[in-house]
Amino acid sequence: MISKSPQAPSGGPLGPAFPQALLAGFGPDCLAFKACARLLVELLNPGGVGCPACGSTADPSPQLTTGGRVRCTHCGRRFTAFSGTLLEGCKISLQQAALIFLLLALGHDNATVATLAGVSAETARAWRAKLEAA
Ligand SMILES: [Zn+2]
Known part of the structure; x- marks a missing residue:
């Protein structure tokens, strides 16, 4: 019988720390x-x-x-x-813009948006204000 659980074989890369590791490397x-x-x-x-x-x-x-x-x-x-x-005229990449919009839509704070999108907190704040004004 095939297991559908997301467990990796012992010694594999998946484990409790995997989601955090993925998040840390994602951008x-x-x-x-x-x-x-x-x-x-x-x-x-x-x-x-x-x-x-x-x-x-x-x-x-x-x-x-x-x-x-x-x-x-x-x-x-x-x-x-x-x-x-x-x-x-925006100075960020289209991938950064898409990620910022996604994270803001999901309700994340400016610090989280900045970290994951690779921009400054001020840039995240400015994009939030720009979207709220649009
Ligand atoms: Zn024309």
Whole structure:
């Protein structure tokens, strides 16, 4: 009979300290960049990505779905899917942003968010305030 309990064989890496060890080693780099980028692009552009200058949504480039910069085929302005959103000009990685948003949504305090996302407590506080104001 196969056991479904999460116990490891004796001498294996799993044990009572395993979750804490996983938590200690976990960070934004454990998240896939493209998956984070696509999710954030979709959430921040519910009507689709458009040029912030002329509103054109024609010819959406695949680069836009991962946060890449493109030139509008109508007016020539360069933009990303984050232009005009709360992520415009942000200095943290998209994985850090996704992790910060997730941890804040789960109700974690600024110190925990800062530690797990690899940012300062001030940065965590600023993102909390930014989301609450949005
Ligand atoms: Zn345009």
